Amino acid sequence: MNETIQNLETKAIDTVRILAADAVQKAESGHPGTAMSLAPMGHVLWTEAMNYSPKNHKWPNRDRFILSAGHACILQYSFLYLTGYDISMEDIKNFRQLHSKTAGHPEYDLLDGVEVTTGPLGQGFANGVGFAIAQKFLASRFNKPDFEIFDYNIFVICSDGDMMEGVSAEAASLAGNLKLGNMIYLYDDNHISIEGDTDITFRDNTAKRFESYGWHVQELDDGNDTEAIAKAIEKAKQEEDRPSLIKVRTHIAYGSPNKQDTAEAHGSPLGDDEVKLVKENFDFDPEEKFNVDDDVLEYYRQTGDKGAKKEKEWNQLFERYKEKYPELAQEYEQITEGKLPDGWRDKLPVFDSSEKIATRKASGKVLNAIAEYFPNLVGGSADLAPSTATNLDDYESFSFENWGGRNFHFGVREHAMGAILNGMALSDYLIPYGATFLIFSDYMRPPLRLASIMKISPIMVYTHDSIGLGEDGTTHQPVEQLAGLRSVPDLTLIRPADANETAQAWRIALEHTGGPLALVLTRQGLPVINQEKYTKATALEKGAYILSEADNEPDIILIGTGSEVHLLLEAQMKLKDEEISARVVSMPSWELFEKQDKDYKEKVFPVSIRKRLAVEAASPFGWCKYVTDEGDVLGIERYGESAPGEEILKEYGFSVENVIKKAKALL
Known part of the structure; x- marks a missing residue:
């Protein structure tokens, strides 16, 4: 020099x-x-x-x-x-x-x-x-x-x-x-x-x-x-x-x-x-x-x-590439422009009401049904793919021997997984997802917060979402996590009530922009809600919807998310036998509901109906906004314990009988 x-x-x-x-x-x-x-x-x-x-x-x-x-x-x-x-x-x-x-x-x-x-x-x-x-x-x-x-x-x-x-x-x-x-x-x-x-x-x-x-x-x-x-x-x-x-x-x-x-x-x-x-x-x-x-x-x-000058040379190279490999070039351009493929929504599975299936397993079926349409949909788990049902069965693993693999193995590294997903999302091409148990979302809070600040949209799959996971006990049973995640600005949380809501949750996740999205799913099997009898799960995009209306003017609104919604449907029928009219609202996503206009919110939660009961196997923190001063929340304000899932849910009051008792007490 x-x-x-x-x-x-x-x-x-x-x-x-x-x-x-x-x-x-x-x-x-x-x-x-x-x-x-x-x-x-x-x-x-x-x-x-x-x-x-x-x-x-x-x-x-x-x-x-x-x-x-x-x-x-x-x-x-x-x-x-x-x-x-x-x-x-x-x-x-x-x-x-x-x-x-x-x-x-x-x-x-x-x-x-x-x-x-x-x-x-x-x-x-x-x-x-x-x-x-x-x-x-x-x-x-x-x-x-x-x-x-x-x-x-x-x-x-x-x-x-x-x-x-x-x-x-x-x-x-x-x-x-x-x-x-x-x-x-x-x-x-x-x-x-x-x-x-x-x-x-x-x-x-x-x-x-x-x-x-x-x-x-x-x-x-x-x-x-x-x-x-x-x-x-x-x-x-x-x-x-x-x-x-x-x-x-x-x-x-x-x-x-x-x-x-x-x-x-x-x-x-x-x-x-x-x-x-x-x-x-x-x-x-x-x-x-x-x-x-x-x-x-x-x-x-x-x-x-x-x-x-270097960019100009690259642009010229890409033009020649487009001539020789037009399909690949078109794929790259469409995806980076934010366009989704044609026909993929038709591949979303519809589950029959005769089935009983955990929402984590339904999620895995949805992922595998649509994977071929999304070459940029890649992800994995923090050493929990079998438990979270997040493996893409027809695709190989990403490794130094196969850079094109679509299944990622992050190891027991939840914190790094979250931050790595953020980096992947910032490629403008990949739709990355990462999975772990809901309890371990706590390990991911810093990258979740940063994804929200940046308004980028990695997909988080959180399974084993309540005390219903059972025998793993106190350390693995989430209680305060839903409230914590809901407090994060620009993070959208969806806790589907059954397999069909889960399919629609994935639809929302893939169409979603403007912040991270968390799917919260069950370990235990859940009844599939009859879409011929009740409102179809496509209504999930509203965040909350009237799943089952009362025959007469409702005396009370029963509100639930996830695995607790089926309890409300059973309770509604038994309350009807006692000449009590109840409306059942499935509310899988507070954040999506808050984006709706005033008229829709009033339709779901009329000001005139003050008696409301929210049921969720988690901390009741935050529910006061929706139940009013004349309502109540059936939630959890202590930690769980080790027992079979059905037993501990009943022990903590998540039964049809207790829902009815709480509802009648309000009335």
């Missing part, structure tokens, strides 16, 4: 460091130190290592960049601005301010170039595995000789904190087992956390740990050596059979005379006086703020322009 270019590179890197210090200082909050130390690493990524197109942040074959150390987001914002994305200097100046695109941690769909919302440490690390799985699947399905349509890599910057999080260990273990050689992770080893030096809690030999996971590991001693970083990345690209970790020793707040290598620089502004000292240290004017010289901006914009 000649001296002029080397000097310009140094100036460019130092400009990024100072932008980070200025932005955090103006915001009076943030994390300047990590961004300052990562500037050389970011420089190599955006000028040499990554393929990207600032004018089209959705270019399908772009390399994906994830800042798992999301607290350092001003680094990402700075490079997005400098290389020509849709972000201005005003956006940089408005860092962390109300309605700004430059939020305090990177947010998907808020700013072009941000692939995934990160911040909770470890999530971005695990998301990257999902991104990598998606690339392997796409390449397997679409790449042909002389047509490497999808050959992008996943680049992730992660921190000491990411390495401490359990979800990272789960995801790293799975990635090594799958031999995902398209992952290049740069570990910012700065030895600092908020409480001080990391050795107060963290003395792992991280390199050896990742080698044991099956990763290719390189260690660099100097985070400012851009040439060494570039060589390490290039070497990682050649490693096709193992994910790569590049451990880079950095110094937090590099260039700050008084704050470098201190915990104070991690999560607080440096202070006006210290920022001036930083600028003097790098030979910048200490009085100028947010300064980017023309030569630096031109240098970075030229590197961004290279991506436009």
